[in-house]
Amino acid sequence: MDKMINDSKISDFRDLVNSNSSFIYQEYQNKNGKNLWNLICSCMDWLTVSVRHLQRPQDQDNNIDVRVMQMFSLISSIDLVSESISQFHRVFINPKTLPFAGEKECFRDRLFDEEDDNTYFKSIRACFGAHPVNLNQSSSKRFASWPFDSHMNSGELTVHLYSNKIGEDDLSMHLNSEELIAFLIKRYNYLDVISFKITNLFEEFNLALSEKLIVNKDDPLEMLYVLK
Numbered sequence: 761m762d763k764m765i766n767d768s769k770i771s772d773f774r775d776l777v778n779s780n781s782s783f784i785y786q787e788y789q790n791k792n793g794k795n796l797w798n799l800i801c802s803c804m805d806w807l808t809v810s811v812r813h814l815q816r817p818q819d820q821d822n823n824i825d826v827r828v829m830q831m832f833s834l835i836s837s838i839d840l841v842s843e844s845i846s847q848f849h850r851v852f853i854n855p856k857t858l859p860f861a862g863e864k865e866c867f868r869d870r871l872f873d874e875e876d877d878n879t880y881f882k883s884i885r886a887c888f889g890a891h892p893v894n895l896n897q898s899s900s901k902r903f904a905s906w907p908f909d910s911h912m913n914s915g916e917l918t919v920h921l922y923s924n925k926i927g928e929d930d931l932s933m934h935l936n937s938e939e940l941i942a943f944l945i946k947r948y949n950y951l952d953v954i955s956f957k958i959t960n961l962f963e964e965f966n967l968a969l970s971e972k973l974i975v976n977k978d979d980p981l982e983m984l985y986v987l988k
Contacts, residue, residue, distance in 0.1 A: 785797050803844035
């Protein structure tokens with residue numbers, strides 16, 4: 761995975777955020793009465809943690825229980841990346857929308873076809889370790905089985921989703937790590953879009969300042985305050 765994702769992108773992003781005389785800090789430490797700078801820092805920190813963890817090679821264990829938990833670690837790291845990117849989108853682009861909303865590109869043969877990639881990933885996360893004994897799917901309460909090696913060509917692990925309704929058939933959800941990685945890469949690369957937006961925000965800020973009249977003061981100290 762280290763060839764597909766690395767921490768240089770988030771490191772460059774952090775440098776951009778901290779550049780230009782701390783422009784982002786000045787603008788977002790009090791944005792409409794909210795300290796969004798703290799949110800930005802949290803997202804950068806957890807993105808770095810997640811990406812560095814994802815870069816570490818991990819041999820596949822023969823023990824199914826260990827492999828299940830390794831997969832849940834992968835899913836959890838991807839979830840941290842996805843959530844951080846979504847928060848950046850809300851801060852810098854649009855607070856009322858989510859990136860990639862409505863897209864169905866990363867997951868094939870999805871169990872719940874009505875779900876887009878964002879929500880289907882959340883379903884995978886729930887069924888494969890986040891809260892498998894307390895699911896709400898297909899209008900009934902569901903419970904995930906012990907994950908086992910998939911017999912599907914497209915899957916690596918499978919869980920059965922049991923229903924609490926008497927006589928209702930089980931559902932089968934298959935997990936494919938290549939699809940998870942595709943989901944991850946698309947969201948991590950969205951940092952480029954956020955970076956472009958931050959650059960534009962700084963340029964617009966500079967343009968607005970250039971059009972602002974500077975009042976001259978005879979007292980040098982007063983003039984310094986004006987310039988500040």
